[in-house]
Amino acid sequence: MLEARALRKAFGRTTALDGVSAEIGEGEIIAITGPSGSGKSTLLHCLAGIIRPEAGEVRLDGRRVDTLDEDDRTRLRRENFGIVFQFGQLVPELSAVENVALPLLFNRHGRRESLRTARSWLERLDTADCADHLPGELSGGQLQRVAVARALAVGPRVVFADEPTGALDSLAGEQVMDTLVGTARESRTTLVIVTHDNRVAAYADREIVLRDGTVAGASTVGTSTAGAPAAGAPAAGGEATT
Amino acid sequence: MITVIRMPVRGRSAPERARARLMSVGAALATFLLCAAVTLVSFRIDTPDDRLWMFTEREPRLVVALTLALLVVPAAVFTYQASRLATATRERRLAALRLAGATPYETRLIGAYEAGRQALLGGSLGGVAHLAVNVVLWWSLDGVVPLLSPVWTLAALAAVVLAEVWSGLAAGRHVVASPLGLVRRARLRGPRAVDLLLVALGVALLAAGLIGKGRFPVLGKYGAALSMTAGMVLLLFGLVLAATWLIRAVARRAGRVTAAPETLLAARIVQADPRAWARALTVVGLTVFFGSGIGAQQGNVLLRTGLQPPYLTAYLLIDLALLLALVTSxxxxxxxxxxxxxxxxxxxxxxxxxxVPATALGRVLTRQALIAASPVCVVAAVAGAGLVILTGADAPGWSPGAFAFTAVRAAVMAGIGVLAAVLVARASRRILREALRPEELRTG
Known part of the structure; x- marks a missing residue:
């Protein structure tokens, strides 16, 4: 469904991606791992159409994404993708429910309908009691679950998560991953997770390991069940199977 | 010590360099206007000169001098706003210095040093610019325009530098408040009840003066006039302070009813920090207030006396000053x-x-400006025109035409104020494009 071929991207003299290729199937859960500066986030940004690679191509259902102009890529992201960031990146002035409703409003849904859908997503992710709170009043775990609700509310085909537990303690991180992976599997949404945490990578079906902008390895982690680390995944803090 | 204080000036980021330049521009403008005002006050004309008919009388000269001095207010507001640019970067830097062992006093000195340095630089340029204009006028008008004593120029420069140093001393207060060196934003201060109290007191004094004309219980025949003047001043200050309430109320209402995501986002951002908008719109509001008030007076005078050149020129000068204030704000x-x-x-x-398309986020900026500026400008226009009409409606010459002129002028002034805010928001879309870079997604 989502395919990258020989992607190259540099920032000044630093090469972030150097001929990276990857294929992601529908409903699959993929972890992109690697050390800091290996090009994980850049690959995610290229796959999501946030930035354009200098060479290579990105295709969604066989259609080129990287050649689309800014407006078309923006529309593509809005209609097909949901994104979860490391720090949630919610709008601090909007309540949790308004944050979740915002993408729906931008997709031209009515106010009532958007707020109703947003509330139901918050209920589904066990954060209904936070609905009317501002992001500043929420804990890190609650914030990330609201961010997950925001990403899922529009019914995306692919959810991209960039270090979704990077700012959380291990317990909150586990809860967020359970929620994210469980909901993705339930709705057969493709999930692409960027992480340097082996415990997070263990939730994936497959792992792509990057090093210095190239694919250093790819592996099948195992068949996982909803909301739980894949079978054969390492214990918390252990090394991922590669 | 000096090295520590000067350290943050080195290696500044682009926004910090822009802040320093803008602070200098504000200081230059303020010094120039102060010097010009003092020059006008020290003006002495022994022989009437046709080229300077506006200044042959003491009163109009003082009015123009006062107008120039009042224009220092928008220049000061501009400088203050400029000093807030890249605040987060500065506070992170000051916090790092606190962690490295700098005392609260030293971090405050760093803010004062930067402000004072830029004020001295800009103020000197403003003083020199005034001196150049002063010399050209003195020379071209055969010495009719006096040369301002360097003592006054230095006094104006000192006033500007001291004001900026005082403002700079407060710059590091959030860091000072946090002994661990952690940056802690000041709590966003909402509207205070005392703001509305001033409005109520102003209205009460004004009403008392109006009702009690000729039979005011205290201070004889001056009592009513004094009460009205005090009421007007209090009302003006109250309105400036109450702008925070007004903006928050309008933003809250807009956020509750809108189905447009841009308006929702704009309304909630304005509602979260109405004080910042009120502060930024102070001079716009004052310009609309004075513009509408002067318009009411113009309507009365011009329709009564006809379009006579001295009045027209005087009003044109005032309108130019208002325009300058609007541009600065x-x-x-x-x-x-x-x-x-x-x-x-x-x-x-x-x-x-x-x-979310960048154009939609651009609309968020313009709607923020609309939500914040519309109530401020409408209330300022109504208050400005209303005050002149209320206090002078029993004077001769108020005709339906004068009232119509007043209403149109007030509407135009409110429109200009809102338009200025919206145009600024539209111009800010360039900065918005910079803010949307994917690199911003990598930081917490």
Whole structure:
């Protein structure tokens, strides 16, 4: 469904991606791992159409994404993708429910309908009691679950998560991953997770390991069940199977 | 010690360099205007000169001098707004110095040093610019225009530098408040009840003066006039302070009813910090207030006396001064918008990455300006025109035509104020594009 071929991207003299290729199937859960500066986030940004690679191509259902102009890529992201960031990146002035409703409003849904859908997503992710709170009043775990609700509310085909537990303690991180992976599997949404945490990578079906902008390895982690680390995944803090 | 104080000036980021330059521009403008006002006050004309008919009488000269001195207010507001640019970067730096062992006093000195340095630089340029204009006028008008004593120029420069140093001393207060060196934003201060109290007191004194004309219980025949004047001053200050209430109320209402995501986002951002908008719109509001008030007076005088050149020229000069104030306040609004975009760059970049078009986020900026500026400008226009009509309606010459002129002028002034804010917001879209870079997604 989502395919990258020989992607190259540099920032000044630093090469972030150097001929990276990857294929992601529908409903699959993929972890992109690697050390800091290996090009994980850049690959995610290229796959999501946030930035354009200098060479290579990105295709969604066989259609080129990287050649689309800014407006078309923006529309593509809005209609097909949901994104979860490391720090949630919610709008601090909007309540949790308004944050979740915002993408729906931008997709031209009515106010009532958007707020109703947003509330139901918050209920589904066990954060209904936070609905009317501002992001500043929420804990890190609650914030990330609201961010997950925001990403899922529009019914995306692919959810991209960039270090979704990077700012959380291990317990909150586990809860967020359970929620994210469980909901993705339930709705057969493709999930692409960027992480340097082996415990997070263990939730994936497959792992792509990057090093210095190239694919250093790819592996099948195992068949996982909803909301739980894949079978054969390492214990918390252990090394991922590669 | 000196090395520590000068350290943050080195290696400044682009927004910090822009802040320093803008602070210098504000200081230059303030010094120039102060010097010009003092020059006009020290004006002595022994022989009437046709080329300077405006200044042969003491009263109009003092009015123009006062107008120039009042124009220092928008220049000061502009400088203050400029000093807030890239505040987060400065506070992070000051916090790092605190962690490295700098005392609260030393971090305060760093803010004062930067402000004082830029004020001295800009103020000197303003003083020199005034001296150049002064010499050209003195020479071209055969010495009719006096040369301002260097003592006054230095006094104006000192006043500007001292004001900026005082403002700079407060710059590091958030860091000072946090002994661990952690940056802690000051709590956003909402509207205070005392703001509305001033409005109520002003209205009461004004009403008392109006009702009690000729039979005011105290101070004889001056009592009513004094009560009205005090009422007007209190009402003006009250309205400036109450702008925070007004903006928050309008933003809250807009946020509750709208189905447009741009308006929802704009309304909630304005509602969260109405004080910042009220501060940025102070001079716009004052300009609309005075413009509408003067318009009411113009309507009465011009329709009564006809379009006589001396009046027309005087009013034209005042309108030019109002325009200058509006332009300066628009520059302060640009700084406010830039500061706000810096604050919101991460959440805006995240929205853009999630598929919200940059044009929609641009509309958020213009709607913020509309939500905040519309109530301020409408109330300022009504209050300005209303005060002149209320206090002078029993004077001769008020005709239906004068009232109509007043209403049109007030509407035009309110429109100009809102338009200025909206145009500034539209111009800020360039800064918005910078804020939406994917690099912003990588930081917390």
């Amino acid at each position: 628009a520059a302060a609004l640009v700084v406010h918008q830039a500061e706000e975009l810096l604050d919101h760059r991460r959440s805006f970049a995240a929205l853009a990455a999630s598929g």
